[in-house]
Amino acid sequence: MRARGRQTMRTLLDAGAEVFAERGYHAARVDDIVTRAETSHGTFYLYFSNKEELFRALAVDVAAAIVELGEALPPITADGAGEQRLRDWLDRFADLYERNRSTLQAWTEAEIGDSEFGRLGDDVFAELSRVVATRVRASAPDDIDPVTAGLAVVAMIERLHYYAATGQVRISREETVGTLASVTHDAIFGNTTPRR
Amino acid sequence: MRARGRQTMRTLLDAGAEVFAERGYHAARVDDIVTRAETSHGTFYLYFSNKEELFRALAVDVAAAIVELGEALPPITADGAGEQRLRDWLDRFADLYERNRSTLQAWTEAEIGDSEFGRLGDDVFAELSRVVATRVRASAPDDIDPVTAGLAVVAMIERLHYYAATGQVRISREETVGTLASVTHDAIFGNTTPRR
Amino acid sequence: MRARGRQTMRTLLDAGAEVFAERGYHAARVDDIVTRAETSHGTFYLYFSNKEELFRALAVDVAAAIVELGEALPPITADGAGEQRLRDWLDRFADLYERNRSTLQAWTEAEIGDSEFGRLGDDVFAELSRVVATRVRASAPDDIDPVTAGLAVVAMIERLHYYAATGQVRISREETVGTLASVTHDAIFGNTTPRR
Amino acid sequence: MRARGRQTMRTLLDAGAEVFAERGYHAARVDDIVTRAETSHGTFYLYFSNKEELFRALAVDVAAAIVELGEALPPITADGAGEQRLRDWLDRFADLYERNRSTLQAWTEAEIGDSEFGRLGDDVFAELSRVVATRVRASAPDDIDPVTAGLAVVAMIERLHYYAATGQVRISREETVGTLASVTHDAIFGNTTPRR
DNA sequence: TATGAATGAGATTTCATTCAT
DNA sequence: AATGAATGAAATCTCATTCAT
Secondary structure (H helix, E strand, C coil): CCHHHHHHHHHHHHHHHHHHHHHCCCCCCHHHHHHHCCCCHHHHHHHCCCHHHHHHHHHHHHHHHHHHHHHCCCCCCCCHHHHHHHHHHHHHHHHHHHHCHHHHHHHHHHCCCCCHHHHHHHHHHHHHHHHHHHHHHCCCCCCCCHHHHHHHHHHHHHHHHHHHHHCCCCCCHHHHHHHHHHHHHHHHHCCCCCCC | CCHHHHHHHHHHHHHHHHHHHHHCCCCCCHHHHHHHCCCCHHHHHHHCCCHHHHHHHHHHHHHHHHHHHHHCCCCCCCCHHHHHHHHHHHHHHHHHHHHCHHHHHHHHHHCCCCCHHHHHHHHHHHHHHHHHHHHHHCCCCCCCCHHHHHHHHHHHHHHHHHHHHHCCCCCCHHHHHHHHHHHHHHHHHCCCCCCC | CCHHHHHHHHHHHHHHHHHHHHHCCCCCCHHHHHHHCCCCHHHHHHHCCCHHHHHHHHHHHHHHHHHHHHHCCCCCCCCHHHHHHHHHHHHHHHHHHHHCHHHHHHHHHHCCCCCHHHHHHHHHHHHHHHHHHHHHHCCCCCCCCHHHHHHHHHHHHHHHHHHHHHCCCCCCHHHHHHHHHHHHHHHHHCCCCCCC | CCHHHHHHHHHHHHHHHHHHHHHCCCCCCHHHHHHHCCCCHHHHHHHCCCHHHHHHHHHHHHHHHHHHHHHCCCCCCCCHHHHHHHHHHHHHHHHHHHHCHHHHHHHHHHCCCCCHHHHHHHHHHHHHHHHHHHHHHCCCCCCCCHHHHHHHHHHHHHHHHHHHHHCCCCCCHHHHHHHHHHHHHHHHHCCCCCCC
């Protein structure tokens, strides 16, 4: 594939991301995508064998970015510095979510049955949960599984962003990050800030 | 509607719930539903004006049950008794999720764009979050919004069940409930169990 | 399937046979068939999952008729009575070919690669050849295989009708039957009619 | 056209012959041909204005070879020497069929409706039939048309090779040629070999 | 002379919904 | 109250051919 081809593919991917975000995965039509990309159906099928494959191409990239970010999660300590590091990391997560809002939103909808998306999503979540687990392990009570606890935290982080992104609730980015940092840190180390 | 009609409607609702669970809202075909219900297309449209309406009929019931359960959330105290009450409530939530697994799973997928499902889901979540917020308020640090924190917790609870239900991860019901109780209680009151 | 459904299916089969005959298997469009049958695409796919399946339905019937006719091939003797019986049988074959002209013509075109049509055609030819072989066996020279000779004769019969039917050559039905009877009988028993 | 151009054209013709043989005329894609020829769509249309023209280029050559072979059919006599000459000629026909198997196989499928291929094929068959007719004429009974009889024989020869070539039946080349020689000679002069 | 990319007309297929009985 | 049949709009996908370099 030459430069022109790569450019066309890029245009299609971008158009796809936009359309998926606007209309959702299922309601998105290949026709919408090619119209947005100002190209033809024929060209679309030159690069992707169907809508699902284009989505997978988007999802794979995002998955890689999430895993990479997961690996960058720093050790979290019980003190204020630890909470700040957590907050910084969550800020980067928010960046990533914002940048890939459309794909992540559509992912939820595509993730049904035994599609590959599901498995891809699993891998990402499993990886993230494992990383979080290593941070939780040090402090978790004996009777709960750190990996499950990690998964719960990851689920919370992802879903709150999802609700914020879809506009189902109206929360600012700062609020989202701040709340998650506080709740997560408390969940791990206990609530040490002064009560009202 | 006579007894026979009610029976037919019931059969269709049950069939719909199963098919939605298996294939997801979008992939579910009216044909799948009527085949499962051992009836005909004609009959389907005698009771529901379209696929969406059948789903709404399922969703409305579940939504009411969730709101009702939310209202039953007892005051949570920092001590062991408080955590036990939280655990008991989460147990009932697990019951509810299990009983309506199919609808709740499909809901996620249907919840896109500006459909009524989304709004219905919003109401449910908002209501639950508000209730949780009243419990969180007492202990949350000054700088975070209790409603947002409540929403975060609710998101965590719902999503972990979702992952467990779809089999994307393999966690037992006990583990799910236990972890959620522990993490949630810790998030609110701090981790008071002995560290390893 | 009720009476109405059977009628619709019949209409589609008839329309298919006509269209295949007129335009050939490959050039035939589902659209041509439904237009001819005065029905809709939707209805077509209610009865056949694609063009190929409709053709197979036609071909299976014809195949059965040919095999049945093959079984009716009487013992052929060297005398004039034998040739007359052969001629009568070829007349019935001509009837059958005429009645199913369209399908048999299209079959040639569809029969390529490893499609099921090919195998179906094989079975028919093999069966016919075997029957002819039993008649040839009595008189064939030692060094040739009666089944191969039977196949050769069957090939000749089928192809001559095909050429006559497609109009590639202009031969009357009488001429076709007469020539085949004479040539086939001679091939088996030797040319006993007076030379010019 | 320079040497390089001729080479490219040759490569395309060869690739076309292979692909037509494997997949049949209709199922053959220009894409298959250019991939096999390790060249591009652009180049294909530089040498042939369409798929049909490439096929015609192949067919014309084969047609000429068949006509030429037809003219080489020697006078056939009733004695063993005559049958041997016939056998030798059929052997050359088998050579020709083998060499051009791919094109001849595809030809059958392409020959539909009023395409030029049909007419090309007609000419070839007509020519062959006429030649065979001159050999048959001497011995045929009064009531059959020698040209029709010739056509019947030609049809038999061609089809038996076709069946053998497509692998629809499993006959060796020797068996094919032997059977055709025997049956054809018998058809013309009567069966003179000793009966079993 | 060669080619990768683009095209778009047209084919197939699906499926929610309506109809006639 | 029930149903089998029909519909057709809209979606997906294919591929011979043309274009720009």
